[in-house]
Amino acid sequence: MSIARKPVCHHFTVDVEEYFQVLALEPYIPRALWDVLPPRLDVGLRSLLDILSEHNALATFFVLGWIADRAPELVREISARGHEVASHGSDHRLVTTLTKVEFRESVRTSKSSLENTIGRPIVGYRAPNFSIGRGDEWAFEILFEEGYRYDSSIFPGRRGNRFVPSERDPYCMRLAAGTLHEIPLATLKIGNTVFPAGGGAFFRHLPYELVHSALRSAERRGMPGTFYIHPWELDTNQPRIRAPFLTTLRHYGGLARTTPRLERLLSAFRFQPIGTTLGTYDPIPSVS
Numbered sequence: 001m002s003i004a005r006k007p008v009c010h011h012f013t014v015d016v017e018e019y020f021q022v023l024a025l026e027p028y029i030p031r032a033l034w035d036v037l038p039p040r041l042d043v044g045l046r047s048l049l050d051i052l053s054e055h056n057a058l059a060t061f062f063v064l065g066w067i068a069d070r071a072p073e074l075v076r077e078i079s080a081r082g083h084e085v086a087s088h089g090s091d092h093r094l095v096t097t098l099t100k101v102e103f104r105e106s107v108r109t110s111k112s113s114l115e116n117t118i119g120r121p122i123v124g125y126r127a128p129n130f131s132i133g134r135g136d137e138w139a140f141e142i143l144f145e146e147g148y149r150y151d152s153s154i155f156p157g158r159r160g161n162r163f164v165p166s167e168r169d170p171y172c173m174r175l176a177a178g179t180l181h182e183i184p185l186a187t188l189k190i191g192n193t194v195f196p197a198g199g200g201a202f203f204r205h206l207p208y209e210l211v212h213s214a215l216r217s218a219e220r221r222g223m224p225g226t227f228y229i230h231p232w233e234l235d236t237n238q239p240r241i242r243a244p245f246l247t248t249l250r251h252y253g254g255l256a257r258t259t260p261r262l263e264r265l266l267s268a269f270r271f272q273p274i275g276t277t278l279g280t281y282d283p284i285p286s287v288s
């Protein structure tokens with residue numbers, strides 16, 4: 001008698017921020033303008049929510065506190081459609097630029113804004129631009145102390161990542177105060193080299209097979225792979241911000257490929273929120 005192995009459910013994740021909050025564009029678009037620029041989040045976000053619905057897929061949305069304070073109706077819509085809401089920090093400042101006090105404030109205020117917006121607990125966190133690296137382990141202690149139960153900020157193999165890419169699959173971190181789950185972004189190992197394959201620009205600019213192969217290889221290890229995308233990556237008509245050629249190529253190149261590639265990915269794999277894998281999130285809230 002053979003026992004059928006349960007198919008792996010991967011993680012589809014979304015970093016929810018406006019088109020003008022992208023780190024690569026920060027030198028060309030001052031933060032002082034954030035409140036006066038025309039918002040566009042709803043365009044890409046609603047396309048994404050519709051594609052996910054068409055494929056019966058649920059995701060984890062890492063949302064900025066800044067967004068929860070200005071567009072709470074969009075955050076409520078994400079939650080009402082069954083997706084998990086988690087924190088992307090307050091205002092998209094890199095963890096490496098924050099003091100411990102500032103980081104605690106960022107994760108505390110974004111958690112409380114998001115919880116007040118959707119009326120459900122927030123237990124997941126992703127650092128802007130995956131900016132937690134070796135030497136920043138203090139951030140994990142603060143996350144746990146502030147009530148978070150998982151982090152998804154480590155992107156093994158990514159340029160500038162300061163972690164040795166030895167842990168490519170989800171794992172538990174034993175901290176002074178308790179256990180924090182780490183959910184790294186998907187990678188593909190060829191020979192002894194680990195390539196970043198989690199989504200975003202890698203998904204738009206490199207062949208589709210990169211991410212597809214990374215998720216298949218995670219399945220062979222019996223592990224979920226974690227994919228990420230931003231709403232602005234589906235918004236082909238977003239205003240163009242003037243920046244050097246290579247920056248604009250990286251940011252705006254391949255936007256038209258995002259939607260068809262997402263359709264292909266969602267047809268090929270099953271996805272669920274990270275919190276569902278960890279047992280911390282149920283799409284149907286229990287009534288007490």
Ligand SMILES: [Zn+2]
Nearest residue numbers: 015017128129
């Ligand atoms: Zn971000």
